[in-house]
Amino acid sequence: MVPCGTSVKLEMESGSISDQGCLWLCRLVLVAKLKISGFMKKAWKIGADDPRKVVHGIKVGLALALVSVFYYTRPLYNGVGGTAMWAIMTVVVVFEFTVGGSLYKGLNRAIATLSAGALAVGIHWLASKSGETAEHIILGSAVFLLSSAATFSRFIPTVRIQFDYGITIFILTFSLVALSGYRVDELFELAERRLSTIAIGVSICLLACILVCPVWAGEELHLLITRNMEKLADSLVVCVDKYLKEGGIDGDKEASCQNLQGYKCVLNSKASEDSLANLARWEPAHGRFRFRYPWRQYQKVSAAMRYCAYCIETLDGCINSETQAPESIKKHISDVCVKLSLECSKVLKELASSIKSMKKSSRINYLVGEMNAAVEELLDAFRSLQQADSVPLFESLPLVTVASLLIEISARTDRVVDAVEDLASLACFEPADSEKPELSKPPTSSLSSIVSQGDDAMKALQQV
Amino acid sequence: MVPCGTSVKLEMESGSISDQGCLWLCRLVLVAKLKISGFMKKAWKIGADDPRKVVHGIKVGLALALVSVFYYTRPLYNGVGGTAMWAIMTVVVVFEFTVGGSLYKGLNRAIATLSAGALAVGIHWLASKSGETAEHIILGSAVFLLSSAATFSRFIPTVRIQFDYGITIFILTFSLVALSGYRVDELFELAERRLSTIAIGVSICLLACILVCPVWAGEELHLLITRNMEKLADSLVVCVDKYLKEGGIDGDKEASCQNLQGYKCVLNSKASEDSLANLARWEPAHGRFRFRYPWRQYQKVSAAMRYCAYCIETLDGCINSETQAPESIKKHISDVCVKLSLECSKVLKELASSIKSMKKSSRINYLVGEMNAAVEELLDAFRSLQQADSVPLFESLPLVTVASLLIEISARTDRVVDAVEDLASLACFEPADSEKPELSKPPTSSLSSIVSQGDDAMKALQQV
Numbered sequence: 001m002v003p004c005g006t007s008v009k010l011e012m013e014s015g016s017i018s019d020q021g022c023l024w025l026c027r028l029v030l031v032a033k034l035k036i037s038g039f040m041k042k043a044w045k046i047g048a049d050d051p052r053k054v055v056h057g058i059k060v061g062l063a064l065a066l067v068s069v070f071y072y073t074r075p076l077y078n079g080v081g082g083t084a085m086w087a088i089m090t091v092v093v094v095f096e097f098t099v100g101g102s103l104y105k106g107l108n109r110a111i112a113t114l115s116a117g118a119l120a121v122g123i124h125w126l127a128s129k130s131g132e133t134a135e136h137i138i139l140g141s142a143v144f145l146l147s148s149a150a151t152f153s154r155f156i157p158t159v160r161i162q163f164d165y166g167i168t169i170f171i172l173t174f175s176l177v178a179l180s181g182y183r184v185d186e187l188f189e190l191a192e193r194r195l196s197t198i199a200i201g202v203s204i205c206l207l208a209c210i211l212v213c214p215v216w217a218g219e220e221l222h223l224l225i226t227r228n229m230e231k232l233a234d235s236l237v238v239c240v241d242k243y244l245k246e247g248g249i250d251g252d253k254e255a256s257c258q259n260l261q262g263y264k265c266v267l268n269s270k271a272s273e274d275s276l277a278n279l280a281r282w283e284p285a286h287g288r289f290r291f292r293y294p295w296r297q298y299q300k301v302s303a304a305m306r307y308c309a310y311c312i313e314t315l316d317g318c319i320n321s322e323t324q325a326p327e328s329i330k331k332h333i334s335d336v337c338v339k340l341s342l343e344c345s346k347v348l349k350e351l352a353s354s355i356k357s358m359k360k361s362s363r364i365n366y367l368v369g370e371m372n373a374a375v376e377e378l379l380d381a382f383r384s385l386q387q388a389d390s391v392p393l394f395e396s397l398p399l400v401t402v403a404s405l406l407i408e409i410s411a412r413t414d415r416v417v418d419a420v421e422d423l424a425s426l427a428c429f430e431p432a433d434s435e436k437p438e439l440s441k442p443p444t445s446s447l448s449s450i451v452s453q454g455d456d457a458m459k460a461l462q463q464v
Numbered sequence: 465m466v467p468c469g470t471s472v473k474l475e476m477e478s479g480s481i482s483d484q485g486c487l488w489l490c491r492l493v494l495v496a497k498l499k500i501s502g503f504m505k506k507a508w509k510i511g512a513d514d515p516r517k518v519v520h521g522i523k524v525g526l527a528l529a530l531v532s533v534f535y536y537t538r539p540l541y542n543g544v545g546g547t548a549m550w551a552i553m554t555v556v557v558v559f560e561f562t563v564g565g566s567l568y569k570g571l572n573r574a575i576a577t578l579s580a581g582a583l584a585v586g587i588h589w590l591a592s593k594s595g596e597t598a599e600h601i602i603l604g605s606a607v608f609l610l611s612s613a614a615t616f617s618r619f620i621p622t623v624r625i626q627f628d629y630g631i632t633i634f635i636l637t638f639s640l641v642a643l644s645g646y647r648v649d650e651l652f653e654l655a656e657r658r659l660s661t662i663a664i665g666v667s668i669c670l671l672a673c674i675l676v677c678p679v680w681a682g683e684e685l686h687l688l689i690t691r692n693m694e695k696l697a698d699s700l701v702v703c704v705d706k707y708l709k710e711g712g713i714d715g716d717k718e719a720s721c722q723n724l725q726g727y728k729c730v731l732n733s734k735a736s737e738d739s740l741a742n743l744a745r746w747e748p749a750h751g752r753f754r755f756r757y758p759w760r761q762y763q764k765v766s767a768a769m770r771y772c773a774y775c776i777e778t779l780d781g782c783i784n785s786e787t788q789a790p791e792s793i794k795k796h797i798s799d800v801c802v803k804l805s806l807e808c809s810k811v812l813k814e815l816a817s818s819i820k821s822m823k824k825s826s827r828i829n830y831l832v833g834e835m836n837a838a839v840e841e842l843l844d845a846f847r848s849l850q851q852a853d854s855v856p857l858f859e860s861l862p863l864v865t866v867a868s869l870l871i872e873i874s875a876r877t878d879r880v881v882d883a884v885e886d887l888a889s890l891a892c893f894e895p896a897d898s899e900k901p902e903l904s905k906p907p908t909s910s911l912s913s914i915v916s917q918g919d920d921a922m923k924a925l926q927q928v
Contacts, residue, residue, distance in 0.1 A: 039620075046619050057616035060635075061608040068604055068643045085640055092611075092636045140532055144525040147556075152521035155510050156503075171524075172556045176549055179532045267774075271735045307781070310731075314778040317771070318872050382858045394846040401868035404861055408782050 055213050056097050063091050063208040067201065086194055090201025095209065099286075100217030100279030102209040106202040107282065108166030113198055116170040117191045119146075120177035125184050139178050147171045161278050218280035218289045221273060225298050225305075226356045228269060229416075231262030232305055233348035236312055236409065239263075240341035243319040243402060244334040260316070266302075266309040273302050288358055294426035297419070301355075304419040308348075308412045315405045318398060329396045332385060333403055336378045340406050343371040344413045351420045360424050362432030368417055375410050378403055519677050520561050527555050527672040531665065550658055554665025559673065563750075564681030564743030566673040570666040571746065572630030577662055580634040581655045583610075584641035589648050603642050611635045625742050682744035682753050685737065689762050689769075690820045692733060693880075695726030696769055697812035700776055700873065703727075704805035707783040707866060708798040724780070730766075730773040737766050752822055758890035761883070765819075768883040772812075772876045779869045782862060793860045796849060797867055800842045804870050807835040808877045815884045824888050826896030832881055839874050842867055 047054045067087050094105040127138040150167050153159050159167070177187060238259045280295040347367045354361040382403070423429075511518045531551050558569040591602040614631050617623050623631070641651060702723045744759040811831045818825040846867070887893075 042622075043617070043620055047616070053619045054616060057612040057614075060615040061612035064611050064635075064639055065604055065608045068607060068639075088639050088643065089636060092632060092639065095615075140529055143532060144529045147528050148521040148525035150521075151524040151559075152511070152518060153507070155517045156507055158506075168556060171528075172553060175528055175532075175552050175556065179552065268734075270732075307777075310774045310777045311781070313771075313774045314869065314872065317775070317876070318868065379858065382861065385858075394843065394849075397846065397864065397868055400861065400864045404782065404865035404868075405778065408778065412781070 052213060052215055053097070056215070059208050059212050060091075060095050062212075063095060063204050064088065066204050066208075067091050070200065084197055086197040087201040087204075090198050091205050094202060094205045098215050098217035098220065098276070098279055099206075099209050100276075100281070100283045102205055103282040104162075104279055105165050106206055108163060109169050110198060110202060112166040112169035113173050113195065116173035117177055117195070120174045121184065121187050121191065124178060124187060128184060143175050143178050146174055214286075216280075216283055216286050216289075217276045218283050218293060218295060219287060221276040221280055221295065221298055222289070222355070224269060224273060224276065225302055226352045228262075228266045228302070229305060229348055229352035229355070231259075231265050232308055232312070233345035233352070234259040235262035236308075236341050236348075237345045239312060239316050239319065240338055240402070240406070244330070244338055263309040263312040263316075266305050267313065270302070270306065273299060294423065297423040297426050301416065301419040301423055304412070304416040308409060308416060311405055311409045311412055315402065315409070318401050318405065326395050329385065330399060333378070333381055333399055336374065336381045337403055337406055340371070340374040340378055340410060343367070343374045344406070344410050347371050347413050347417065351416060354429070355420060355423070358427070359430045360432045364417065368414065371410050371413065375407055378407065516677060516679055517561070520679070523672050523676050524555075524559050526676075527559060527668050528552065530668050530672075531555050534664065548661055550661040551665040551668075554662050555669050558666060558669045562679050562681035562684065562740070562743055563670075563673050564740075564745070564747045566669055567746040568626075568743055569629050570670055572627060573633050574662060574666060576630040576633035577637050577659065580637035581641055581659070584638045585648065585651050585655065588642060588651060592648060607639050607642050610638055678750075680744075680747055680750050680753075681740045682747050682757060682759060683751060685740040685744055685759065685762055686753070686819070688733060688737060688740065689766055690816045692726075692730045692766070693769060693812055693816035693819070695723075695729050696772060696776070697809035697816070698723040699726035700772075700805050700812075701809045703776060703780050703783065704802055704866070704870070708794070708802055727773040727776040727780075730769050731777065734766070734770065737763060758887065761887040761890050765880065765883040765887055768876070768880040772873060772880060775869055775873045775876055779866065779873070782865050782869065790859050793849065794863060797842070797845055797863055800838065800845050801867055801870055804835070804838040804842055804874060807831070807838045808870070808874050811835050811877050811881065815880060818888070818893070819884060822891070823894045824896045828881065832878065835874050835877065839871055842871065 067084075070084050070087060090106075090109065094102055094109060096102045096105060123139065123142050127135040127142075130138065150171050154164055154167050177191070180187070180190070238256045242256075242260065277295045277299050280293070283289075283291075285291045347364070350361050350364050350367050354364065382400075531548075534548050534551060554570075554573065558566055558573060560566045560569060587603065587606050591599040591606075594602065614635050618628055618631050641655070644651070644654070702720045706720075706724065741759045741763050744757070747753075747755075749755045811828070814825050814828050814831050818828065
């Protein structure tokens, strides 16, 4: 491209207007080609990363094709009449990526249409008993008052989360029926037709959504939380390693860079978690999740994880600062810091696998004990440091900060443990496979196990 | 309620079934009454906090009432025919709280209807040239392919952010027209009617939205960012005070508790900022904001603020830990810490007022200099500490952490300064009123001004 561009440029200076036009067109085509190919690449990547998104597109197409059968098959066509339009509209508007999303919209649409239709017919009947002018006034003010109140109610959080779409449909149906100018007996016929077509649309939608490769919002939330918890555990270890290990991290640089960014996923996924949790509440029992599964508790677990992530983010920022602690102190502290980060990360990984398998963990108390022991060890290291006479406090500022933040992170990990325990009891996780006898030991007393644990940790670290 | 409840309870033990039924009904009514009054209180509070939300409800009602004029005024009624339904639908669906939201939906709806309608008529015309069976196959497969592709395209972030609603309408219109079974000449008539009603609906919407108490997404974003920046500044000062000042914070406890929580607003407002920034791009010039105002830069400013907030959150957590530093060191360090937090908060407040007034600040370089001087002072305090022989490192862990985090916060405040400077140049902020001569002095040299600044700061602090 570059040589072509320069040659074209040279021509331009002496070229005629038609040449310039040609050049302009040539550039336009090139830019368009680049833009389109970039767009296609992006689209391809999205499809390759999650083929369910492609399947979703095909499902919507199929559902619409199925609805079109109602148009081409004559007996059905006459049955649903001109209102078959509503079936198409229902499919297009209600079909969402997750089953929860489709159920939320489908049920909202059905309930809102029914209630608004009934109310409108009632008011219409009342109005028709009065004179023509009074009728218009009654209907007009009913539309004005109800639509104002319903629109305002969308600002109330509890209403918005569960019924936002329903309120739109309520206002729409009420206005359409109230302002239609039909007689009441005509209205009944219209309502019947509209309801039957909406029912057809919603059922086609839900069937396609649930039977063909269903995507459950609940399961997505479950996976998102466990994946984020693992990412958090990884990024903590990599973050501490980056600072304390000489020569940076061993092994694949790019992979560890990606691991380091893991906590950012936790920081940024609040919106998607909230929306998944809201949609999951509409879903029936599926897979391992019963109806009325405590999805709200997942939001609490993720909030606790976010508190951890804030601290890791700060840690990452502090670590990037230039001042380095003197080697003597670094040596003294850094092993214990690495150990503490590993213990925290083990606790988080155990929690993740406990949620993943939906079983209470038999090892979690033991691991939390180990983590607390590592905190004590770190504090002891500081206590012993100060017995040495001259501690260069100024130079050791960053290292002290890292240690302090790690202690804070371990305290926040404890909060994640509590949140997951609440989840385990609310969601009736299966009890642990077998209660191992060594778990009843107070963890601080098993010094030998701490040491061996530490060795395991170092091995695990080298594999990171 | 309690005495009534207990007397009823006593009766229940010896009561008949009808009594129990009565009791049950009584309870139901009571619970319903409580729920409804709770709901009404919540709604009242939302309306009182932001009366524009009530006004929005009234605006929607008025727009619908205006549309109903098209039904009752005969000449107009005949003009738009049975498709007047589309005008109601457009008003209900397009009318959003912010002008940007209504414009986004209105333009998306109009463009999608036009393009999908044209495409569908074209394909319809092509299909009608073939036989009847071929026609059905061509139309069916066109609906399938286009709706699948369009649905998939909603997963591409750039498309979703700008055209999500438009794609829904595109699929809807295309399917309706392609599957309608009308002849091509009938279709033109239908399209003309539908377009004119949608145009009526969109114009009524936009007129009501822009002329009656408009809520501009851009202005909301502008206010949200400046408000959050002030909250961040306040919470930093209160947070440090809480720890370092003996006997906690002076003055109104509740107010300072609220100030302390300010950083949480910054942490939680990402979703609303993103949506406001996306909607603001659809708005024309309004107030002090021109068309193509750099709204994206606000998101960058807010990201920089969030980095600050992560650090303040960690600081708040660390401060709540139990270990307290020995008084001797605390005295040595805490004044400098309080000073640094005040300097950071001054920088943030200056930035907030600069954005608010849309003027470049004449004092910002001076204030940043002061902040950096305070950082140096804090580091000096540490340097001088270590010359004293015995520093109880273990006991001073929390204080050292606070100091270290404050230094990190000042570094992150610097990033906010950079982001706001970018905003100032992109948005062409007015230059500062007058370049004061003392600003050119290197800030570290003006020791007397630092001291007087410190006094001012202490006064300001007592007023918090």
